[in-house]
Amino acid sequence: MFGLGGAAPQVSSQQKLQAAEAELDMVTGMFNQLVSQCHNKCINKSYSESDVNKQEALCLDRCVSKYFETNVQVGENMQKLGQSGAFMGRQ
Amino acid sequence: MAEPNPPEKPVAPAEPVSKPPPKAPKKGWSNPALRMLGVPRISLPSRNWMIFWTVLGSLGGGVAYDKYQQSQIRKKWMEEVKVLGEQIYSSDKLPRKLTIYIAPPPNDFLDSSYRIFRKFVKPVLNASALDYDIFTENRQGDIRATVAKKIREMRLAQLEKQKADAEALKQKQYNKSWTKFFKEDVPAFFTRSKKQNDDDDHLVARTELYSAKDVLGLYQYVDTIEPHSEDEFNVQTAGGVICIGRGAYKEYLTGVHEGLLGPLEKPQELIDEEIRVAEEKQKKREEDEKNGVKTSTDDDDDEDVEGGKKKKDPVTKPFITPEQYAAAQLAPELDLSKVVTDDNHIPVLFEQPVYVYPVPNLLGFLTIPRKIYRYYTTRELADDYGHRTTAISFNKIRPFEYKDVFQAKEEELDWPKKWVETGKTKNSEWVQELAVDERVTSRMRVYDHEL
Numbered sequence: 001m002f003g004l005g006g007a008a009p010q011v012s013s014q015q016k017l018q019a020a021e022a023e024l025d026m027v028t029g030m031f032n033q034l035v036s037q038c039h040n041k042c043i044n045k046s047y048s049e050s051d052v053n054k055q056e057a058l059c060l061d062r063c064v065s066k067y068f069e070t071n072v073q074v075g076e077n078m079q080k081l082g083q084s085g086a087f088m089g090r091q
Numbered sequence: 092m093a094e095p096n097p098p099e100k101p102v103a104p105a106e107p108v109s110k111p112p113p114k115a116p117k118k119g120w121s122n123p124a125l126r127m128l129g130v131p132r133i134s135l136p137s138r139n140w141m142i143f144w145t146v147l148g149s150l151g152g153g154v155a156y157d158k159y160q161q162s163q164i165r166k167k168w169m170e171e172v173k174v175l176g177e178q179i180y181s182s183d184k185l186p187r188k189l190t191i192y193i194a195p196p197p198n199d200f201l202d203s204s205y206r207i208f209r210k211f212v213k214p215v216l217n218a219s220a221l222d223y224d225i226f227t228e229n230r231q232g233d234i235r236a237t238v239a240k241k242i243r244e245m246r247l248a249q250l251e252k253q254k255a256d257a258e259a260l261k262q263k264q265y266n267k268s269w270t271k272f273f274k275e276d277v278p279a280f281f282t283r284s285k286k287q288n289d290d291d292d293h294l295v296a297r298t299e300l301y302s303a304k305d306v307l308g309l310y311q312y313v314d315t316i317e318p319h320s321e322d323e324f325n326v327q328t329a330g331g332v333i334c335i336g337r338g339a340y341k342e343y344l345t346g347v348h349e350g351l352l353g354p355l356e357k358p359q360e361l362i363d364e365e366i367r368v369a370e371e372k373q374k375k376r377e378e379d380e381k382n383g384v385k386t387s388t389d390d391d392d393d394e395d396v397e398g399g400k401k402k403k404d405p406v407t408k409p410f411i412t413p414e415q416y417a418a419a420q421l422a423p424e425l426d427l428s429k430v431v432t433d434d435n436h437i438p439v440l441f442e443q444p445v446y447v448y449p450v451p452n453l454l455g456f457l458t459i460p461r462k463i464y465r466y467y468t469t470r471e472l473a474d475d476y477g478h479r480t481t482a483i484s485f486n487k488i489r490p491f492e493y494k495d496v497f498q499a500k501e502e503e504l505d506w507p508k509k510w511v512e513t514g515k516t517k518n519s520e521w522v523q524e525l526a527v528d529e530r531v532t533s534r535m536r537v538y539d540h541e542l
Binding site for chain 1: 179181217218221
C-alpha cells in the first residue's frame with residue numbers, strides 16, 4: 001500500500017526537479033548572455049569614469065528591455081512551432 | 092637571348108606606320124624607359140570621353156561631397172549636445188522622454204518623413220541621451236484621434252475619481268451620523284455575541300505572520316530600486332512633443348483641442364452618421380451579391396480581400412468642430428489651475444512643450460529641377476535640423492504665441508495642388524486652416540531654436 005502510494009509521486013517529483021533545473025539553466029544562460037551582450041554594446045571600454053553616464057544608462061535600459069522582449073517572443077514562437085509539430089522538418 | 096631582340100626592334104616602329112596611315116602618332120607624353128616596359132603613350136582621352144568623364148565626375152562628386160558634409164554636420168551637432176549625455180547617472184533615474192508623432196507627407200509613404208527623422212533628428216537625440224516614443228500614422232486623422240482619446244480617457248478617469256471621492260465622503264458622514272448608529276450598530280451589538288463562536292477556528296497562513304527573513308535575522312542592505320523619471324522633478328522642462336510634418340502638427344493641435352473642449356461621449360450625430368454609412372455599405376454589398384449570383388466563387392474571394400482590408404476600424408470623426416470651440420467648456424473635470432500630471436507625477440501630453448519639423452517633399456514631374464537642387468544641398472537641411480534639435484535637447488522653451496499656429500507652414504507650398512483640391516472637397520483636416528482656442532494655447536509652450 002505504501003509502495004503504491006509512494007511510487008507515483010517520486011517519479012513526478014524527480015521530473016519536476018529536472019524541469020526546474022532546466023529552467024534555472026535557461027534563465028541563468030539568458031541572463032549571462034544579456035549581461036555580456038549589453039555590456040559589449042553599451043559600456044565604453046576605456047573605463048575613464050567610475051560611474052555609468054547618462055548615455056550608457058539609456059543604452060542599457062533599451063538593450064535589456066529589447067533583449068527580454070525578443071527572448072519572450074522567440075520563446076512563444078518556438079512553443080507554437082513545437083506544439084504544431086512542424087519544428088525541424090518533423091511533420 | 093640577345094639575338095631575338097634585335098629583329099623585333101625594327102618591327103615595332105614599323106607597325107604604327109603601316110596600320111593607321113591617316114592618323115598621326117598619338118599626341119602625348121612618353122618616356123623611353125616606360126615605353127620599354129610596355130606602357131603606352133600617356134595621353135588625354137578623346138573629346139567625347141572627356142565630356143562623359145567630366146559630367147559623371149562632377150555629378151558623382153557633388154553627391155559624394157554632399158553626403159560627406161552631411162555626416163560632418165551630423166557629427167558637429169552631436170558633439171554640441173554630447174555634454175548632456177556624459178553626465179553621471181545613477182540607476183534610479185530615467186531620462187526625459189519625448190513623444191514623437193510622424194505623419195507621411197501628402198500622397199507619399201511614411202518612409203519619406205521617417206527618413207528625415209532618422210537621418211537628422213534621431214542621432215542628435217541619441218547623443219543627448221533623450222528617450223522617446225514614436226507614434227506613426229498611415230491614415231489621416233489617426234494622430235488626432237489617439238491624442239483626443241487619451242485626453243478624454245484621462246478626463247473620464249478624473250470624473251470617476253471625483254465620483255468615488257464624493258461617495259467616500261458621503262459614507263464617512265453616514266458612519267458618523269445617528270442614523271447609522273440606530274440602523275446598524277445597535278442591531279450589530281446584539282448579533283455579535285452569536286457570531287463569536289464561528290470566528291474561533293479561523294486559519295492564517297504562516298507567511299502572513301512572519302517570513303523566513305524575520306526568523307533568520309538576516310537583513311537586506313540593498314533596497315529595491317524604484318526608478319523615477321526626471322520628468323517628475325522638473326515640471327517645466329518635462330517631456331516634449333515633436334511632430335514631423337505640418338500635418339502631424341495640425342493633427343496634434345486639433346487633437347488636444349478636441350480632447351479638452353469636446354464632449355466626453357460620442358455625439359449623437361456622429362453615431363447616426365456611422366450607422367448610415369454602415370447601412371449604405373451593407374446595401375451595396377447586398378446589391379453586388381444579387382448582381383453576381385452566378386460567379387459566387389469570385390465574390391467570396393473579393394469579400395475575403397475586403398475583410399482583410401477592413402480589419403482596421405475607420406478613424407473616429409472629431410467630436411467637435413473648430414466653430415464650436417468658442418462655445419465649449421474647457422475640461423471642467425480637470426484642475427487646470429496647476430500643471431496636470433498623470434499617476435506617475437509626469438505632466439500629461441498637452442502640458443509638454445511642442446515642436447514641429449517641416450518635411451520638404453516634392454512630388455510630380457515639373458518639380459524635378461527643384462528636387463535635384465534640393466538633393467544636392469541636403470547638407471543645408473541637415474545643418475538646419477541639427478540646429479533645431481539642439482533647441483529640444485537644451486530645452487529652449489517659450490510660451491505659445493499666435494504666430495506658432497503657422498509653424499512649418501512653408502511645407503504646405505510643397506503639397507501637390509490636386510491633392511489639396513481633393514482634400515478640400517473631402518473636407519480633410521490637413522488642408523483647413525489650423526484653428527486654435529486661446530484657453531488651450533495659453534497653457535501650451537513651444538521649443539524655439541532661435542532663443
